[in-house]
Amino acid sequence: MTNADILIGKWGKLLAGERAGWYVFVQDDSADTGGFIIFQSRETSIEKGFDNWVETLDGVCRFFEFAGWSVEWLK
Numbered sequence: 001m002t003n004a005d006i007l008i009g010k011w012g013k014l015l016a017g018e019r020a021g022w023y024v025f026v027q028d029d030s031a032d033t034g035g036f037i038i039f040q041s042r043e044t045s046i047e048k049g050f051d052n053w054v055e056t057l058d059g060v061c062r063f064f065e066f067a068g069w070s071v072e073w074l075k
Contacts, residue, residue, distance in 0.1 A: 001064050003057050007073045008036075011044045017068030022049075024071060026060055029053075036060050044074070 006026060014022050025039040025046060033053060038060060041049025054060050064071070 001061055001069070003061050005071075006057070006060055006064060010073050012071035012073040014069050015072055016070040019067075024069070038063060 008026050008028050010025070012024050014020050014024055019040060021042075023041050023044050025041075025044075027037045027039065027046075029035060029037045035053055035055040036057065036059070038052045038054065039046045039049055040051070043049075052063065054063055
């Protein structure tokens with residue numbers, strides 16, 4: 001997965017890897033925390049799941065790769 005494969009500010013459904021069937025949302029939070037927040041939830045709601053923080057977009061990419069995620073981005 002490359003940085004171009006990861007959409008910022010859109011929900012995606014995890015098709016493979018850890019938590020397949022869940023949803024993921026990547027938020028650019030650089031203005032507040034200096035990095036990116038990766039929300040994971042059983043539904044498309046940031047209030048119903050949990051999150052991880054990484055410092056860079058490359059870090060987001062490595063996080064996705066480590067989790068083995070394949071994502072179908074929702075329209």
